[in-house]
Amino acid sequence: MAEATRRRVPDGSAYGRPEQHADYELTQVGPRTPCGELMRRYWQPVGVSAQVTSRPQYVRILGEDLILFRDKSGRPGLLYPRCMHRGTTLFYGKVTDEGIACCYHGWLFDVEGRCLRQPCEPDGGRNLDVARQPWYPVEERYGLVFAYMGPPEKKPVLPRFDILENFAPDEEIRAYMGAFGATGDTSMPIAPYSWLHMNDNVMDPFHVYVLHSTFTGVQFANQFAVMPRVDFFTTDAGVCYSAKRVLDDGREYDRISSWIMPNIMSVPNPIDINQEKSNMITWSLPVDDSHFTMATASRVPKGMQEGLFANGGFRLNGKLWHEMSIEEHQDTPGDYEAQAGQGPVSLHTEEHLAGSDRGIIMQRRILKQQIQIVAEGGDPAGVAFDPANALVKIRSGNYYVAHA
Ligand code: FES
Ligand SMILES: [Fe+2]
Incomplete structure (x- = not known):
């Protein structure tokens, strides 16, 4: 990666720059590709x-x-x-x-x-x-139909997620699929770019501060307009980040978000930080190498309205995302604009990963390790063959930090 960068001409001219390409090991998902084989080991x-x-x-x-x-x-x-x-x-x-x-x-x-x-x-x-x-x-589970597309003899148990179990009588499951605006604005069932763009985005707490909070305005919670102190840590089969912020009232709050092998995320409520535990599991689903969609199962109060946070809750002059003009998209970019802006498949050889990308580096490293394990005939992290081991515990949530 760095090598391609170093070969650039010293004055930085765009002329003569080397050809760049994607990290195909992570972006190709078809049959018989290394990442495709990894993905096929999970429901x-x-x-x-x-x-x-x-x-x-x-x-x-x-x-x-x-x-x-x-x-x-x-x-x-x-x-x-x-x-x-x-x-x-x-x-x-x-x-x-x-x-x-x-x-x-x-x-x-x-x-x-x-x-x-x-x-x-x-x-x-x-x-x-x-x-x-x-x-x-x-x-079928959690309102979704799951498929296992891998070798039959390696079929794992369909996992359960603790935050989607044991419903109270006034709660229900809500499931939806769609790349953007899935909660009420289904204008884009499939997005025209690689699953990895969204997967990277999940372990990127810093874009929450810039893109969603301070670049043009507040798209999620007001509280995100404060630069967080961030830690990343690995879990049994994934990576979490902890993003701590001191709020105006002096309280400190910790937003913990999870990425789980190979394409699952659990994000805490991005609008209302007083909702503690995350209530949703989302899959960043490769449609093919240059298209993806998302599937989400979420635990909601019975009868809750659709459109919990269409386009991240962001409307411009009352317009939904798909009603905005190109100029309005330029003036108020969100996740779609930033990720589609990376191209159908990003050119990873020209990236300059920095300290703030540590979570993404950890994710990609785990994905590559697990691709290797599958290629050598092993079982990847996070698959369970015994229902007793198939419960995934989710840490994600908005937590106030108690100070003694
Ligand atoms: S093509 Fe003849 S039955 Fe399907
Ligand atoms: Fe985002």
Whole structure:
């Protein structure tokens, strides 16, 4: 990284600068890529349960196009879209109690890809048991449908998160998917850049002070307009930051945020710092190398309005983010502008990581270590094969620091 920088001409002219490129080890997520293999060892959300119906839908995740549906018995299914017979898409299929029937010649597949019927063949198909439409296992939890796209013999237990367990009667789960404005402004279901931009952002407490608080105005809580004292620390399977600030009233408060292998974050409430424990888990989900989306499951008061913090709660002259002009975006950039501004896939060889990037350096180091472990046949950090070990404890929250 530094090497490419050093080769620049001494007067800093843009002329003759070396070619730059992404850190492909972390940005390529398709099948058979190192990071793609790592990602495939974890359950990844692919849909919101309530939106997975008998109407087949395309989902694109980790560079693979798949068909997601729910059969009329209520089971969700995730199949390779090209029918194994002669390759038309199951997008036009008809969902039944038993599975999905291809529109072309009616081959019927269940949610695990078993071929149940071939109507044009003698006896409805004599060799059904040798036919199998490629499929992935799915499970539902926290209002999301999760898929496991890795090697079947390595399938871990779908994890639980302590902050999403044991609901009080007046609480409920809320799940949504979308890159930006997912809470009420669904103008951008998928964002046109790498998952790593958002993943970096999670362990970057300093941009909260600049981008969200002092550059143009307050986009989240007022209290973030104070430079924090920051520590980073590793956890069992991730990194946390602690950002301490002394508030106007003299109290000190500590904002703890978490990143969990390989693409999970738990961020404390960014609008109301009096909400102590974080109430949400979010996946920064690679759609492919240069697109991502997010899936969030959050614990909310029953009946809470949608739009808890559309575009980080930020409106300009009453406008939602997608209603703003280019000039208004220039005048009031937020996460989308900063991250999309890094390009479809950032050029990591020309970065100049500094002391404030320590959390990002830690994250990337862990990701690379775990990519290596998977490449050597091991199991990556944070996967559990016994339900007794599948509870992830989350530290994230807004905490007042007690001084003796
Ligand atoms: S292409 Fe699907 S049944 Fe023929
Ligand atoms: Fe941000």
